[in-house]
Amino acid sequence: MAELIKxxxxxxxxxxxxxxxxxxxxxxxxxxxxxxxxxxxxEVLEGTENLSDRTEAEKDMELEPxxxxxxxxRIKKGKVKIKV
Numbered sequence: 001m002a003e004l005i006k007x008x009x010x011x012x013x014x015x016x017x018x019x020x021x022x023x024x025x026x027x028x029x030x031x032x033x034x035x036x037x038x039x040x041x042x043e044v045l046e047g048t049e050n051l052s053d054r055t056e057a058e059k060d061m062e063l064e065p066x067x068x069x070x071x072x073x074r075i076k077k078g079k080v081k082i083k084v
Contacts, residue, residue, distance in 0.1 A: 001013065001014060002019065002080035004084055005045075006083075011025045015075050016076075017074065017075055018073075019082065020033065023040065028042075035055060035061070038063075038069065040071045043082065046081040048065060052073050057069065070082075
């Protein structure tokens, strides 16, 4: 299970779910939702190994760890802590 944190609010995400849906609950703004705009950039604080592999869109955007795009990654399993 992942925990998304924005300021002092947090939302939990079940294994296998997209981070995008939970991030919307925290008021994270999204643009294209398919990895082209970068508006949904998140910082992975813990559990990078528990996220899906980087997509081509993330590689094309040249995001370096610990940053990912919420619209592109899923929780595989285990604990993940993300700052949005």
